[in-house]
Structures are given as C-alpha cells and as structure tokens.
Amino acid sequence: MMTESLKSPPRTAGVKRAEKGVVTLLTESKVYRDYERAFVAGTGLPLLLHAPEMLTVIRYVRKQENPFCTLMADTAQWCTASYNLQRKVESEAQLAPRTLKGFAGLCETSVPVRIGENLIAFLQTGQVLLHQPDRSQFEAIARILAAWGSQVDLKVAEEAWFNSRVIAPRQYEALIHLIDIFAHNLASCGxxxxxxxxxxxxxxxxxxxxxxxxxxxxxxxxxxxxxxxxxxxxxxxxxxxxxxxxxxxxxxxxxxxxxxxxxxxxxxxxxxxxxxxxxxxxxxxxxxxxxxxxxxxxxxxxxxxxxx
Incomplete structure (x- = not known):
C-alpha cells in the first residue's frame, strides 16, 4: 500500500506545462489525424483540436471551411461576431458539448477534452445549418451586410450561403456524440x-x-x-x-x-x-x-x- 495521502494533488507547474504540450502532441498524433480525416470525409464538416482561450478567430483548414465563411473572413464585423460566438460556446462547453447559432444561422460546436478535472482542449466543428436555407433568410443577411458596409459580392455570398452544409438537428446531435466519445479517448491518450x-x-x-x-x-x-x-x-x-x-x-x-x-x-x-x-x-x-x-x-x- 502507498504511504502518502490519497487526496487529489494540486496541479503543479510541471503538470500545467505538460498539458499544454500534450495538445500539440495530440494534434500531431496518428489517432487524431486518422479520426479527423475520417470525420471530415464522412460528414463534410470541419474539425479542429485547439487549446482553450484562443486569442484570435478560429479558422479551419481552407479545404474544410464553409465557402461562405471563407468569403466573410475579410469582414471585420463578421470576425468580431465569430470570435464572440466562439468564446461564448467555449465558456458554456467546459463540462459537456455545446452548440450555439451565430451569424447567418450557422452553428458552432465545442466539445471539451478533459484529463480528469482539468480542461486541456476543445474539439471544434460547425459552420453548418440545422435548417434548410430560404431566400427570406438571405435577404435578412444581405441587409446586415449592407449595414456593415461590406464589400462582399452579394451574388457570390448568396450562392456560397445556399451551398452551406445542412444537417438535420437529430443527425447533428448524433455526430456531436461521436466527437464526445472521441474526446474521451483523446483524454486517455493525453x-x-x-x-x-x-x-x-x-x-x-x-x-x-x-x-x-x-x-x-x-x-x-x-x-x-x-x-x-x-x-x-x-x-x-x-x-x-x-x-x-x-x-x-x-x-x-x-x-x-x-x-x-x-x-x-x-x-x-x-x-x-x-x-x-x-x-x-x-x-x-x-x-x-x-x-x-x-x-x-x-x-x-x-x-x-x-x-x-
């Protein structure tokens, strides 16, 4: 038997440094690469593993990104709205997956990766519509873009938005459950x-x-x-x-x-x-x-x- 106290020990500076390094190692690991490749190919959705408290807007790999979001990336107001949405969804996803709807009806989801009681990373996906797009919705989006003074070509934006990935809410919920299961496996690897x-x-x-x-x-x-x-x-x-x-x-x-x-x-x-x-x-x-x-x-x- 062990003679030291069995109480949960405080996180030392060494453990905190190790956890930060683990996010990088997990991102580069074969298990994450294989899962990311299969998830993206099977769902058409992006996937990103990142440390908490990102200081800039999270950008997915270009080939995974929603074309509408790529088009909007140079619009300052869109970047601000995206950053605020990402921070909010992460603040609400400390213990369990959380999905929030942002600009243009596109949803973002954060799934926490925790080692024991410690949050070390998020698995992020989104830029997806959970409803069929229609013209009245885009007209509302166009009015917002006009108010922002955006230089985005509205015809190009309309085509990109209507080509956004659409997933039924129950199917999307099942996909998030799969990511959550994977998050637990990543934590074990971590x-x-x-x-x-x-x-x-x-x-x-x-x-x-x-x-x-x-x-x-x-x-x-x-x-x-x-x-x-x-x-x-x-x-x-x-x-x-x-x-x-x-x-x-x-x-x-x-x-x-x-x-x-x-x-x-x-x-x-x-x-x-x-x-x-x-x-x-x-x-x-x-x-x-x-x-x-x-x-x-x-x-x-x-x-x-x-x-x-």
Missing part, C-alpha cells in the same frame, strides 16, 4: 502522453519510474522505491516531484489507471477484478483515481468504448 513527457533526466528517478511500472500491481510504498533510487524517503519525494511534475501517489495512480484502461476493453473482466489486478486496494479507491485521471468512472469508460 494522460499517457503526460506520463511520457514527464520522463525524468536523472537516472535515479528513471530507475524508480521503471520500478513503479514493473511493480505497480503490487503493494508499493514511497520508502521502498526511494531505496531503489538510492535516496532517503524525504529527499526522494522532493526530487520525484521536481523530475515528473506530480507526486509519488499521483504517478503510481496514473500508471495503474493506464493499465486498467486496457483491461476495461475486455467485457469479460469484472471492474472489481481489474481494480485489484492493477494494484488498487479497494474498488472505491480505484473509482476515485480513475475518475480523477480519466474524467469518468470505469463503468462509463467501458460503456463509451463499447459504443464506438
């Missing part, structure tokens, strides 16, 4: 990336991390691992946090939760059985640690994995 990013430079700590990985299913204490590292327990505790960005208990929990994720994909294994097999001392301890790291319970994780 947790592993954080652990990998936190690989220490000191050989003594590296040796300790290897020992933890190999013995995480056993009863393991800070004092025992400190001996492996050739340090006193107090000295090792401080150096471990410096090197990995998290304390000893949190590191061991993340390693165990990572192994539990693999076992949860086997529906024949009971969750209680998995909890003890990966090294937790009780089911309640496992549930708390899993939710802290993954943002959902083991049962919810298994249900989401089955849904894919």
């Amino acid at each position: 947790n592993l990336l954080i652990l990998n990013q936190q690989k220490p430079e000191r050989p003594e700590i590296s040796k300790a991390c290897f020992f933890i990985d190999q013995h995480s299913s056993d009863e393991i204490s800070l004092a025992a691992v400190a001996i492996v590292a050739g340090m006193s327990a107090n000295y090792f505790s401080g150096k471990f946090v410096e090197a990995t960005g998290v304390n000893f208990v949190e590191y061991v929990s993340r390693v165990r939760v990572g192994k539990a994720r693999d076992f949860l994909q086997n529906p024949d294994l009971r969750i209680s059985e998995i909890a003890f097999d990966v090294g937790f001392q009780s089911l309640s301890q496992f549930n708390r640690a899993f939710k802290r790291v993954e943002g959902c319970s083991p049962r919810e994780f298994r249900a989401a994995d089955t849904t894919i």
Whole structure:
C-alpha cells in the first residue's frame, strides 16, 4: 500500500506545462489525424483540436471551411461576431458539448477534452445549418451586410450561403456524440502522453519510474522505491516531484489507471477484478483515481468504448 495521502494533488507547474504540450502532441498524433480525416470525409464538416482561450478567430483548414465563411473572413464585423460566438460556446462547453447559432444561422460546436478535472482542449466543428436555407433568410443577411458596409459580392455570398452544409438537428446531435466519445479517448491518450513527457533526466528517478511500472500491481510504498533510487524517503519525494511534475501517489495512480484502461476493453473482466489486478486496494479507491485521471468512472469508460 502507498504511504502518502490519497487526496487529489494540486496541479503543479510541471503538470500545467505538460498539458499544454500534450495538445500539440495530440494534434500531431496518428489517432487524431486518422479520426479527423475520417470525420471530415464522412460528414463534410470541419474539425479542429485547439487549446482553450484562443486569442484570435478560429479558422479551419481552407479545404474544410464553409465557402461562405471563407468569403466573410475579410469582414471585420463578421470576425468580431465569430470570435464572440466562439468564446461564448467555449465558456458554456467546459463540462459537456455545446452548440450555439451565430451569424447567418450557422452553428458552432465545442466539445471539451478533459484529463480528469482539468480542461486541456476543445474539439471544434460547425459552420453548418440545422435548417434548410430560404431566400427570406438571405435577404435578412444581405441587409446586415449592407449595414456593415461590406464589400462582399452579394451574388457570390448568396450562392456560397445556399451551398452551406445542412444537417438535420437529430443527425447533428448524433455526430456531436461521436466527437464526445472521441474526446474521451483523446483524454486517455493525453494522460499517457503526460506520463511520457514527464520522463525524468536523472537516472535515479528513471530507475524508480521503471520500478513503479514493473511493480505497480503490487503493494508499493514511497520508502521502498526511494531505496531503489538510492535516496532517503524525504529527499526522494522532493526530487520525484521536481523530475515528473506530480507526486509519488499521483504517478503510481496514473500508471495503474493506464493499465486498467486496457483491461476495461475486455467485457469479460469484472471492474472489481481489474481494480485489484492493477494494484488498487479497494474498488472505491480505484473509482476515485480513475475518475480523477480519466474524467469518468470505469463503468462509463467501458460503456463509451463499447459504443464506438
């Protein structure tokens, strides 16, 4: 059993830096690239993974972008309205997906990607109509453009707007659910990336991390691992946090939760059985640690994995 407190540890500067770096790594990862390619090809909608609190208007890849939005991108008022909409939808999507309607009836959706209790990114999609466009609606849009003093060619704008992707609300809701499932998978990948990013430079700590990985299913204490590292327990505790960005208990929990994720994909294994097999001392301890790291319970994780 572990001798340090099992309370959720505060986020250290090392963890915060790691989370920022993880967004970049996730964006470049094969799992995200493959999903983005399949989602865009299958739905005709754009998809973008980005860090929270973007300071400029979010622009999708040109070939994914709604032609009407591309046309409007040089209009200052449109950019301001788009930025305000994106900030609003993100502020309302801290815990769950949120869709809001913006200028010209085009909707934007943000889906949060959370590692445990921490929001690290959003999956963004949108520039879509949830209703069939008609001429009266565009006439209202044209009046707004005229009031803005926009130089956009109205005939070109009309054609672009009428060619916007249209999806029935229930179908769009189902697509957002798929993105939400993927967001949970990305969060799991992000947790592993954080652990990998936190690989220490000191050989003594590296040796300790290897020992933890190999013995995480056993009863393991800070004092025992400190001996492996050739340090006193107090000295090792401080150096471990410096090197990995998290304390000893949190590191061991993340390693165990990572192994539990693999076992949860086997529906024949009971969750209680998995909890003890990966090294937790009780089911309640496992549930708390899993939710802290993954943002959902083991049962919810298994249900989401089955849904894919």
